[in-house]
Amino acid sequence: MEKETRTIAKPKVEILLEEEERRKLREMPLWRVRLYLTWREIRNNWKLFSENKIGLVGVGIIIFFALMAIAHPILMKWVWDPVIYDPIVGYSFDEVMQPAPPSPRHLLGTDPLGRDVLSQLMYSTRSEFALGILAALITVTIGTTVGAVSAYFGGLIDTLLMRLADLIIMLPFVTILIVLSAMFKMNLIILAIVIGILSGFGGTGIIIKSQALTIKVRAYIDAARVAGGSHWHIIFRHIIPNLMPLSFLYMMFSVTSAIFSEAVLSFFGLLNIRMSWGLMIHTAQTAGYLLNPKTWWLIIPAGLSITLLCSAFYLVGRALDEVVNPRLRKR
Amino acid sequence: MTKYVLRRVGQIIITLFVFLTLVYFLLEAQPGDYAQTFLSNPKLTKEQREALKAQFGLDKPLWERYFRYMSSLFRGNLGISFVHYPKPVISIIAERAPRTILLFLTAQILSFLLGFTTGKILAWRRGQAFEYALTIGGVTLYTVFTPWFGLMMIWIFAYILGLFPVGKFVTPTLWRGAPVDANYVFIRILLSAFISSIVLFAILLSTRRLSPGIRKLIRWAGVLVIIAGLLAYWLPSGIVRYALDILHHLVLPVLTLTLINFAGMMLLTRNSMLETMREDFVMAARAKGLPEGVIRDKHVARNAMLPVVTSFIFSIAFVLDGGVITETVFSWPGMGLTLMEAALHQDIPMVMGALVFTGTLALVGHLVADITYAYLDPRIRYT
Numbered sequence: 085m086e087k088e089t090r091t092i093a094k095p096k097v098e099i100l101l102e103e104e105e106r107r108k109l110r111e112m113p114l115w116r117v118r119l120y121l122t123w124r125e126i127r128n129n130w131k132l133f134s135e136n137k138i139g140l141v142g143v144g145i146i147i148f149f150a151l152m153a154i155a156h157p158i159l160m161k162w163v164w165d166p167v168i169y170d171p172i173v174g175y176s177f178d179e180v181m182q183p184a185p186p187s188p189r190h191l192l193g194t195d196p197l198g199r200d201v202l203s204q205l206m207y208s209t210r211s212e213f214a215l216g217i218l219a220a221l222i223t224v225t226i227g228t229t230v231g232a233v234s235a236y237f238g239g240l241i242d243t244l245l246m247r248l249a250d251l252i253i254m255l256p257f258v259t260i261l262i263v264l265s266a267m268f269k270m271n272l273i274i275l276a277i278v279i280g281i282l283s284g285f286g287g288t289g290i291i292i293k294s295q296a297l298t299i300k301v302r303a304y305i306d307a308a309r310v311a312g313g314s315h316w317h318i319i320f321r322h323i324i325p326n327l328m329p330l331s332f333l334y335m336m337f338s339v340t341s342a343i344f345s346e347a348v349l350s351f352f353g354l355l356n357i358r359m360s361w362g363l364m365i366h367t368a369q370t371a372g373y374l375l376n377p378k379t380w381w382l383i384i385p386a387g388l389s390i391t392l393l394c395s396a397f398y399l400v401g402r403a404l405d406e407v408v409n410p411r412l413r414k415r
Numbered sequence: 416m417t418k419y420v421l422r423r424v425g426q427i428i429i430t431l432f433v434f435l436t437l438v439y440f441l442l443e444a445q446p447g448d449y450a451q452t453f454l455s456n457p458k459l460t461k462e463q464r465e466a467l468k469a470q471f472g473l474d475k476p477l478w479e480r481y482f483r484y485m486s487s488l489f490r491g492n493l494g495i496s497f498v499h500y501p502k503p504v505i506s507i508i509a510e511r512a513p514r515t516i517l518l519f520l521t522a523q524i525l526s527f528l529l530g531f532t533t534g535k536i537l538a539w540r541r542g543q544a545f546e547y548a549l550t551i552g553g554v555t556l557y558t559v560f561t562p563w564f565g566l567m568m569i570w571i572f573a574y575i576l577g578l579f580p581v582g583k584f585v586t587p588t589l590w591r592g593a594p595v596d597a598n599y600v601f602i603r604i605l606l607s608a609f610i611s612s613i614v615l616f617a618i619l620l621s622t623r624r625l626s627p628g629i630r631k632l633i634r635w636a637g638v639l640v641i642i643a644g645l646l647a648y649w650l651p652s653g654i655v656r657y658a659l660d661i662l663h664h665l666v667l668p669v670l671t672l673t674l675i676n677f678a679g680m681m682l683l684t685r686n687s688m689l690e691t692m693r694e695d696f697v698m699a700a701r702a703k704g705l706p707e708g709v710i711r712d713k714h715v716a717r718n719a720m721l722p723v724v725t726s727f728i729f730s731i732a733f734v735l736d737g738g739v740i741t742e743t744v745f746s747w748p749g750m751g752l753t754l755m756e757a758a759l760h761q762d763i764p765m766v767m768g769a770l771v772f773t774g775t776l777a778l779v780g781h782l783v784a785d786i787t788y789a790y791l792d793p794r795i796r797y798t
Contacts, residue, residue, distance in 0.1 A: 137547065138547060138550055138551060138554075140549070221597065247430075250430070251433060251434060253429070253729060253732065254731075254777050254781055255434065255732055255774060255777060256732045256733075256735040256736045256739065256773060256776060256777060257732060257733075257736060257772075258736040258739065259735065259736055259739050259751075259754065259770075259773055260507075261737070262754070262755065262758055263754070263758050263766055264441075266758035266759055266766075267441075267445040267758070267761075267763070267791060268445060287729070315644065333671070334496055340558055344558065344560065347560050348560075348561065348562065348740060350753065351560075351562045351563075352562075352743070352759075354758075354759075364561075365562070365563060374566060375566070375569065375570060375574055375581075377570065377575070378446065378575070383563065383566065386563075387560050387563030387564075387566075387567075390560040391555060391558065391559045391560050391563070391564075393558075394558035394559075394560070395551075395554045395555045395558040395559075397555055398557070398558045399551075399554055401681070402554070
């Protein structure tokens with residue numbers, strides 16, 4: 085192995101500030117100091133993150149889809165005629181046969197019901213983002229609270245929460261969601277809540293708890309306790325802020341699993357939803373265009389979008405993992 | 416070791432019980448109840464309605480229904496399927512479960528082997544273009560939209576290349592004059608796969624301590640004996656044709672499931688290898704002048720394996736999910752497809768039965784993986 089330099093550990097983020105910098109900070113008001121330090125930390129972390137080319141690919145893909153989501157309402161308002169291009173009720177009158185192949189008017193063709201595929205694709209992006217972010221926020225809120233509480237208190241609470249988590253991670257997630265959405269009417273928000281609860285009390289909670297256990301034994305927790313901090317004060321002011329980097333990392337993975345689950349459920353037609361990538365494939369399937377290579381534009385753009393967005397969040401998550409987890413760094 | 420296994424078995428049984436209870440109350444909580452479809456018939460008189468209700472047991476309080484369900488569950492009575500009326504659920508499970516188990520086991524083992532091997536190579540080539548390409552490819556496969564990927568596989572391999580059948584379990588035209596039914600052949604395939612892998616494992620274990628020259632000889636001889644045994648059983652039986660047909664249908668689903676799952680194992684092996692590579696014993700091995708291949712396979716990979724086995728345990732649920740989707744896309748008539756159909760048709764007894772089966776399979780998988788883990792890492796047994 086030629087890269088022997090790796091073994092020498094070099095602290096990446098210098099904890100001690102330079103002398104001159106420290107003097108400059110002392111003259112500033114407190115809020116500016118805080119702002120400055122936060123900015124500094126973000127900059128340092130970005131530098132670490134941007135070393136990882138794979139993570140940058142992920143960020144690029146996410147920005148691309150975000151632009152698509154933003155562009156759709158603008159296009160609908162000023163460029164596209166809503167009668168023709170509406171993703172749900174539009175109909176392309178200028179095509180003789182539906183589904184029509186890609187043409188300058190419809191860059192990705194039209195679907196069996198005469199709707200513009202590109203418009204559907206862009207319209208769905210928004211709800212995929214909304215679902216992913218909502219589910220991830222719920223997951224991380226529950227997961228962080230569960231992890232911090234069960235690590236801090238231990239005992240009976242810990243046992244109960246962790247056995248529940250064991251049960252949840254052992255069970256096939258998508259299968260349970262399939263049964264649930266077949267039995268109950270589900271829309272996007274309920275789905276986000278269910279995904280959030282299942283993964284928050286499940287895997288995410290366990291991982292965050294193991295991190296919280298290492299924070300719980302630090303000296304500053306003891307100091308806070310000696311100073312008379314209540315249990316909840318310690319949990320919310322001292323433990324949870326230190327769990328934030330890891331929580332943020334697991335948000336990325338939750339986004340992936342939420343988007344994936346939504347796509348699977350709407351592919352099987354189990355969701356009560358207006359338009360989504362999974363539903364686009366479902367439409368192609370029910371109209372009988374599934375295995376027809378001549379109508380590739382009905383399946384490939386939607387399937388590719390799901391795959392790309394899921395893997396983009398996953399790649400960003402992995403790159404963040406290398407920032408948060410020092411053992412995986414190159415130096 | 417025995418004590419550890421017994422404790423784990425006890426825990427798994429309790430977990431299974433909790434799971435069944437949760438599933439029961441979840442399905443109880445759905446809006447309306449499943450007898451509504453029968454009871455809402457306007458032609459029924461009030462007495463008939465009451466009689467039907469009593470027949471379904473719906474006049475009893477919730478806890479009594481729960482205990483009755485659980486007690487008949489443990490006696491192996493899962494009720495009668497609505498869609499496949501009047502077939503009992505348990506016989507449908509008995510017919511279809513082996514197909515799912517074979518698909519699941521083959522894909523799980525193949526993806527472990529493939530993932531572990533590629534992960535090793537990936538860690539060794541850190542920073543090269545090869546690593547980036549394989550990582551991006553692996554992540555794409557890992558997060559690929561499974562139904563779509565299945566369709567693409569069918570499209571490429573079955574439709575364009577014509578190598579494999581488009582889906583389903585058997586070719587109906589071939590089986591028209593068959594002397595036995597598909598399950599008869601299938602059970603034999605499953606059994607021969609099971610027995611030959613046990614024999615292979617036993618040979619590998621028992622020759623571990625022999626000197627390399629003899630070991631190699633005995634192992635190859637063992638493989639030959641297994642192949643000869645299989646041929647001796649299958650060739651005279653006259654059902655080889657049908658067995659091959661089933662296997663031909665099996666290839667594409669297994670390939671799909673393996674490709675989806677192996678990347679998780681690969682990425683984890685890579686991380687674990689990178690951590691192990693910093694240990695002092697690796698440097699010692701280098702200092703001794705051992706060849707890179709030996710350091711990688713015998714020193715680093717052996718130690719990096721433990722976290723991978725842990726994640727193997729967690730991946731069981733993921734593979735089962737993939738299995739449900741894959742079975743549905745390929746119309747492979749196993750438990751996944753059954754679950755999906757039952758859920759779509761509100762066939763509650765069948766849904767319960769399928770969930771019981773899936774949960775049991777997941778829990779048993781966990782148990783086996785836990786015991787393997789304890790066997791690999793002696794530290795676990797004493798905690």
